[in-house]
Amino acid sequence: MELLNAIVALSNFVLVPAISYGSQLALGALGVTLIYGILRFSNFAHGDTMAFGAMVTILVTWWMQSVGIGFGPLPTALLALPFGILGCIALVLLTDRMVYRFYREQKAKPVILVIVSMGVMFIMNGLVRFIIGPDDQNFADGTRFIVSARDFKEMTGLDEGLAIKTTQGITVVTAFVVVMLLFWFLNRTRTGKSMRAYSDNEDLALLSGINPERVVVYTWLIVATLATVAGVLYGLDKSFKPFTYFQLLLPIFASAIVGGLGSPLGAIAGGFIIAFSEVTITYAWKKVITYVVPERFEPDSLVQLLGTDYKLAVSFVILIIVLLFRPTGIFKGKAL
Amino acid sequence: MKKLLMASAATALIAGAAQAQDVKIGILLGFTGPLESLAPDMAEGAKLAIAEVNESGLFLDGASIEGVNGDTGCIDASLAVASAERLITSDKVNGIVGGMCSGETTASLQNAAIPNGMVMISPSATSPALSTIEDNGLFFRTSPSDARQGQVMADILNDRGIKEVAVTYTNNDYGKGLADSFQAAFEAAGGSVTINTAHEDGKADYSAEVGALASAGGEILVVAGYVDQGGAAIINGSLDTGAFDTFMFPDGMVSETLETNFGNLVEGSFGQHPGNDSDGGARFNELGEAAGFNPTNAFSPESYDAAALILLAMQAAGSTDPQVYKDKVMDVANAPGEQILPGELAKALQILKDGGDVDFVGASAVELIGPGESAGNYREIEFKDGKMVTVGYR
Numbered sequence: 001m002e003l004l005n006a007i008v009a010l011s012n013f014v015l016v017p018a019i020s021y022g023s024q025l026a027l028g029a030l031g032v033t034l035i036y037g038i039l040r041f042s043n044f045a046h047g048d049t050m051a052f053g054a055m056v057t058i059l060v061t062w063w064m065q066s067v068g069i070g071f072g073p074l075p076t077a078l079l080a081l082p083f084g085i086l087g088c089i090a091l092v093l094l095t096d097r098m099v100y101r102f103y104r105e106q107k108a109k110p111v112i113l114v115i116v117s118m119g120v121m122f123i124m125n126g127l128v129r130f131i132i133g134p135d136d137q138n139f140a141d142g143t144r145f146i147v148s149a150r151d152f153k154e155m156t157g158l159d160e161g162l163a164i165k166t167t168q169g170i171t172v173v174t175a176f177v178v179v180m181l182l183f184w185f186l187n188r189t190r191t192g193k194s195m196r197a198y199s200d201n202e203d204l205a206l207l208s209g210i211n212p213e214r215v216v217v218y219t220w221l222i223v224a225t226l227a228t229v230a231g232v233l234y235g236l237d238k239s240f241k242p243f244t245y246f247q248l249l250l251p252i253f254a255s256a257i258v259g260g261l262g263s264p265l266g267a268i269a270g271g272f273i274i275a276f277s278e279v280t281i282t283y284a285w286k287k288v289i290t291y292v293v294p295e296r297f298e299p300d301s302l303v304q305l306l307g308t309d310y311k312l313a314v315s316f317v318i319l320i321i322v323l324l325f326r327p328t329g330i331f332k333g334k335a336l
Numbered sequence: 337m338k339k340l341l342m343a344s345a346a347t348a349l350i351a352g353a354a355q356a357q358d359v360k361i362g363i364l365l366g367f368t369g370p371l372e373s374l375a376p377d378m379a380e381g382a383k384l385a386i387a388e389v390n391e392s393g394l395f396l397d398g399a400s401i402e403g404v405n406g407d408t409g410c411i412d413a414s415l416a417v418a419s420a421e422r423l424i425t426s427d428k429v430n431g432i433v434g435g436m437c438s439g440e441t442t443a444s445l446q447n448a449a450i451p452n453g454m455v456m457i458s459p460s461a462t463s464p465a466l467s468t469i470e471d472n473g474l475f476f477r478t479s480p481s482d483a484r485q486g487q488v489m490a491d492i493l494n495d496r497g498i499k500e501v502a503v504t505y506t507n508n509d510y511g512k513g514l515a516d517s518f519q520a521a522f523e524a525a526g527g528s529v530t531i532n533t534a535h536e537d538g539k540a541d542y543s544a545e546v547g548a549l550a551s552a553g554g555e556i557l558v559v560a561g562y563v564d565q566g567g568a569a570i571i572n573g574s575l576d577t578g579a580f581d582t583f584m585f586p587d588g589m590v591s592e593t594l595e596t597n598f599g600n601l602v603e604g605s606f607g608q609h610p611g612n613d614s615d616g617g618a619r620f621n622e623l624g625e626a627a628g629f630n631p632t633n634a635f636s637p638e639s640y641d642a643a644a645l646i647l648l649a650m651q652a653a654g655s656t657d658p659q660v661y662k663d664k665v666m667d668v669a670n671a672p673g674e675q676i677l678p679g680e681l682a683k684a685l686q687i688l689k690d691g692g693d694v695d696f697v698g699a700s701a702v703e704l705i706g707p708g709e710s711a712g713n714y715r716e717i718e719f720k721d722g723k724m725v726t727v728g729y730r
Binding site: 021247275308 | 541550
């Protein structure tokens with residue numbers, strides 16, 4: 001019984017939040033890594049692309065809610081998601097036409113593209129705030145919990161509750177489906193293969209008749225889709241506020257680099273590594289240990305390795321260690 | 337020649353306009369940043385006092401006053417200093433209502449106001465550190481120090497019979513100052529704090545903080561944060577995981593946003609923010625509602641009082657020079673003299689013009705003590721049936 005309590009407490013405060021946060025980071029990092037692998041630059045505008053896609057979804061969700069379209073126990077935002085993706089695709093293709101294409105034709109160095117993407121980031125930043133404002137927006141509806149802490153306690157009779165939010169469930173399921181689809185696309189379809197070929201060796205790909213503009217357009221389509229899905233899931237699970245999407249950029253890049261920039265599998269692993277390290281290393285183990293050990297060994301202190309103040313430092317320490325000993329990342333992406 | 341004439345005519349016009357509005361009051365608040373939902377009603381409060389004085393026509397020699405806004409970003413010291421510098425050197429204000437948050441206020445006071453000899457009256461900077469700052473008599477605040485709020489919080493918890501709490505604070509001067517003064521007061525009163533930990537605002541995820549707080553445990557969670565920022569995320573996380581369902585909200589959290597977002601979820605939670613039950617508060621509420629803003633939002637009354645104090649001190653000194661009227665601020669704020677409530681500024685101006693004394697009570701029962709800060713009255717609130725209601729004053 002005590003052991004069960006310990007497991008439940010651990011799941012409630014560590015496993016469940018970290019898995020859903022990890023999925024959100026993984027989806028974000030996938031977008032960054034694809035752009036790095038195929039278009040060959042670090043896209044700093046990614047956080048704000050996520051915000052834009054989520055914003056369009058929110059606006060459509062509000063419209064749907066106002067005319068009474070719902071999705072039963074699931075959030076209406078899932079129905080609005082395709083519209084958000086379309087909006088986001090339109091935005092990134094427009095940016096590509098107006099900004100990135102020019103630099104691509106100049107064969108600009110990656111570092112110049114990075115700076116360009118920062119400019120794009122500021123414009124998107126402003127655009128989102130201009131349309132929806134800088135405040136928190138709430139657009140989640142439907143049932144809030146799959147299992148709420150109170151119900152779980154009543155059902156099992158344990159002292160500890162386990163809460164799984166609907167949004168956490170949706171996040172993990174959606175992330176899984178999207179990732180499966182992506183890998184199927186990259187590995188099994190002709191277009192996917194041409195994208196990988198273009199990423200591996202641009203000249204060789206061009207010689208074998210791959211149309212580079214087509215590859216670029218497909219990349220942006222996928223990136224916009226991933227960004228919107230990540231943005232909406234994050235917004236559903238936490239809250240939508242343009243500023244936090246900008247802040248998400250750091251953990252997303254950390255995930256992509258730890259996993260290996262340019263490697264989709266690495267992006268997913270990186271997302272979970274960053275999420276778990278943020279939560280576990282700063283977790284106070286007192287509660288869990290109290291359940292497991294006999295009474296006389298119960299700890300007085302919190303049994304915390306590091307204060308939560310150091311949460312962000314943890315991900316950066318991991319980042320530095322990876323860059324020092326394995327600069328290409330865990331899954332051997334491209335060296336920076 | 338024609339152009340020259342036009343130009344000089346235009347200059348004359350501008351000069352004429354400047355003469356009609358020869359007094360400017362800077363309103364230096366965090367219009368962006370973690371308290372951006374409070375700032376508009378605070379600015380409206382200050383502008384209400386300015387409008388009232390303008391209407392009376394009694395200020396100095398019929399001078400009219402203009403409010404000029406400046407943004408501090410609340411947690412952005414460099415922005416705050418730049419805005420203060422702009423207000424002082426380019427807009428040429430005669431006094432400043434602000435800053436809003438403690439860290440930013442310290443920065444603009446030390447880097448802009450003191451070097452330029454400008455009076456600043458903050459309506460909402462509450463860090464205990466500002467009590468002892470070397471200010472050449474230029475800095476006042478119509479809000480109390482958090483050392484006092486910490487004591488009030490300990491009293492409220494004792495009265496409710498709560499002995500063990502967890503504390504999380506926003507990692508800045510305000511949060512740290514309040515959390516520390518609260519912990520000291522609460523432990524002195526026999527309570528215990530299981531964990532006193534910081535959270536950063538604007539982060540992507542707060543699972544780690546919520547996990548640590550839950551593990552430490554406690555009857556309630558004290559959230560000394562900002563309602564538009566990490567504070568709200570911590571409450572969300574605690575409610576979702578079932579870690580805490582009752583909270584204590586200090587002044588940075590008490591606002592309409594809190595009621596709208598969490599009203600139904602935090603039944604029985606309580607908190608406090610500067611406020612009082614004097615006639616002044618009620619009078620201010622009427623005036624504010626008539627002027628079309630929300631006067632009950634936190635620190636709106638204090639902003640009215642800050643602006644009114646500057647103007648009354650100017651009237652008492654017969655000068656708009658900060659070096660002269662700074663000595664009059666304490667005089668007009670405290671006894672002896674005729675008590676002045678909101679809406680009675682015209683009366684006060686007349687008394688001062690005739691050489692009499694006033695005791696400005698204002699919207700927040702102003703009584704300046706020690707180094708020029710409010711003695712501190714607090715309104716205790718509680719969530720009942722999803723609504724935030726007043727349960728008493730301390």
